[in-house]
Amino acid sequence: MDDDSRLARWQQRTEIPLGVASLVFLASYAIRVLGHGHLTDAVLDLCLALTFTAWALFGVDYAVRWLLSGQRWGFVRRHPLDTVVLFLPLLRPLQIVKTYDTVQRRHGRPWLTVQARVIVYAGLSTVLLGFTGALSVYHQERGAPGATMRTFGDALWWTCSTLATVGYGDFTPVTVRGRLIAVGIMAVGLGLLGAVTGTFASWLLQAFSREEDEGPPGS
Known part of the structure; x- marks a missing residue:
């Protein structure tokens, strides 16, 4: 072998x-x-x-x-x-998402299209990474001098706004490790947002292209 x-x-x-x-x-x-x-x-x-x-x-x-x-x-x-x-x-x-995809494949052909699978898996990845990111930044920030994230709810809100690339600025990490985690979350947020946006745009282009190829009814 x-x-x-x-x-x-x-x-x-x-x-x-x-x-x-x-x-x-x-x-x-x-x-x-x-x-x-x-x-x-x-x-x-x-x-x-x-x-x-x-x-x-x-x-x-x-x-x-x-x-x-x-x-x-x-x-x-x-x-x-x-x-x-x-x-x-x-x-x-993220291994959870990979395992889910594997189970779907073992039960036959996935029922979602490639574009839909990308969007669904990106969404699952965002939820998982958002939760772990909030946990990790809260772990580093709680009790730190001058920390603004005093509860897990604060950390979760900060993580959601960071992943969405909004960044309200009401909560910010003050520790070195917290800021390093923030850089990682920003990079992940940009990557996932780009993947979902690009995939959705590709799906729309394919849908419009099929409509043009089929032509109006009765033509």
């Missing part, structure tokens, strides 16, 4: 387990952040252990795929997003 087939079988077998691990990662991290000061240390420690366990699974998966590819640095160049996600695990909830 060659390396490509072994790699394909590994990816097929691990997609759903990694999707579950992503949910565990997101849930445990959310409980740790939102439950701070309300839950016992034992519960918080358990959530921390689950977070690092899920992160370790992502690392093992990356290492196995790297070895099975037989390409070493070529694998890193071909999978830059996976490499970034390995070091920025808060992006891991």
